[in-house]
Amino acid sequence: MKLFKDIPRNVKALGFVSLLNDAASEMIYPLLPIFLISVLGAGPGALGVIEGIAETTASLLKLFSGWISDKLKKRKFLILIGYSLAAFGRPLISITIAWWQVAVIRFIDRVGKGVRTSPRDALISLSTPEDIRGKSFGFHRAMDHTGAIIGPVVAMVLLKYGMSLKNIFLWALLPGIITVIIVIFFVREKRVISESKTVDFKLSVLSRNFKTYLFVIILFTLGNSSDAFLILKAKDTGIPIALIPLLWIVLHFVKMSTSVPGGVWSDKIGRRRVIVTGWMVYALIYLGFGFSSNIWQIWGLFALYGIYFGLTEGVEKAFVSDLVTREFQGTAFGFYHLAVGIAAFPSSVIFGFIWQRFGSLTAFTYGASLAGLASILLLSFVREKERIK
Template identity: 50%
Template sequence: MFTGITGNVFILGLVSFFTDVSSEMIYPLLPLFLTGMLGAGPAFLGVIEGVAESTASLLKLFSGIASDRVRRRKRLVLMGYSLSALMRPLIGSASSPLAVLLIRTGDRVGKGIRTSPRDALIADSVDPSLRGKAYGFHRSMDHAGALVGPLLATFLLAFFVKDLRQLFWLAGIPGVVAILLIAWKVTETERTPEPKARLQLAMLPPGGLRRYLVILFLFTLGNSSDAFLLLKAGAVGTPSYRLPLLWAFFHLVKMLSNMPFGALSDRIGRRSVIVAGWCVYALSYLGFGVARSEWQIWLLFGVYGLFFGLTEGVEKAFLVDMAQPAQRGAAFGWYNFAIGAGALPASLIFGGIWQYEGNVAPFLFGASLAGVAALLLIMLVRPQKDIDDAV
């Protein structure tokens, strides 16, 4: 089952596990904290998520390109995880929605620094025939942490702490464990860095990779923050004390589905698995739009979790298949930038539609864009195997 999972991939999986334990002790409770305790509305929640994620994605572009020009990607990975681990618990001290915006943006700055170098380091550390499995394993560990985090938060709130702020401070402990694992256990891989020339940011990568990134951007315009799904769950009557459990269930589905679908893409091709995932996304968003009861929300979160299993690791493996080996960091930078460039307008649009048109219309908008993106991927981006056969 774990054949081909190298030491670096395993340790980086553990790092993501502990980081997400920390993050997900906070995240499912953040909408409640913002709207219930600090008085923010759905539109400002969209601002927070959009600004934070877009900031991260811009930095992922720079850090990815920079990681191709240095011998030690590990330093960037360690720097990014350390900044996030320091910033995240500070939400416990926030007294206004603006303070949450600043702290969450700082957290995402750390994510922006670490993500592209880390993903490139994984590609450097695994056999090409097992990329889908390796990225699927990494995402599974990430979601395992996202499963444990809400459960731990529920346990602590039930028996030890009564204040959300105290819980947010405690969430810093797993983040420190992640930093220590990187410092002590992650190793560099043998590689020749790109020449230290001026950063080329004016143009996207050429050919099929460019088309793939543009289509990803289009899909992301309809893929707003998952915080809105938690808001929808509350809108149909899900009590606040069950929101962490719902979030844990969601990540259980993602954890169990990522590695199998990643390995499947190693056998049958990446594009078809991604298209299937985007179709599942469209169906689940249609369901969220018309959902009216808590049991429907639980069912839809399960289906929506399969979308992540089908796409998270596979999209990255597909990217590596098309990128030049010496430019993997830059490819991941552009990949993350394309997603993040759509994150701010996506969350702003979604939050605005929700606030002025109700909670059905924004989900219909997201489902429509997912369907269009799936069709474009089929028509405009050839699978790597077809490209190799034509050469």
């Protein structure tokens, strides 16, 4: 397609890697709670322990892997390790007989995510001309969301034809193997000529402007609670549980459809404007969820919610790339992912507390308010590089 003609080879390869990896992941993880409870006899507490350990591990490793990739000036090796751990680790869930074994495998999978994410984002940045960074990161996110649609659909079809949960988990090995092959044969290393002989593991090596951007990202994320609360709102409003997966597919379809246009728009008018537009969409959608009381409203809000992702996910990463020099790309992405990971946990705790104590409207208003405040601060205090004409 003409729209993707100028996307660099590395970005296309990493896009297909993310598509296949997410398809494999989404064949397993939507079914994981059912498997833990109905097959292994675990409870919600075990699920909480598994997910808590997994996500904390990933957030911390994203920081260190980014810095290591800058220090070694090599990204591909870390990317390969990360995807290999996920590809060959996830299917082992099919042979587990206890919940703690699932916890170990989930830990391995998240170690893989932590190892690969920051080096991968740095490689996308280094492989892409500055004037299409938004488009490249948008393309990568679009491919990721495509995989998130394919995975559950494949799992649902296999379940319909009578395949057991364990066998579905085992079949997830196939797309995982293909991801590893693509990384080995189609992803190319990008060398960086650095003026610095050493890359110190310090936030101080990054500009004050970038650190201000991180602060604003943390502030926004504190109001960006888990999407599980949106599922809860949908259920409370009257959407049948059987239709929740379809609702999720609609969300990912809109994410996929808007990611590239959002990135291209940011290449033309600037990152800040597009990010703030996305955050304002988020604020309005959250207020809409707070006031919604009909099923049709929930369907509409979920579809519109996908636009927020299309305007922000790839663009925020492109902005990270804009704000730091080439030799510190991995370190910068590491701090970015750590900031999001650190703020994500308390955001859901705070949101859940407000919901339980004061009701869903107050909780959604809290999220919308922080989005508005973050938007003001981004426009007021974070400088943007002049766009290339």
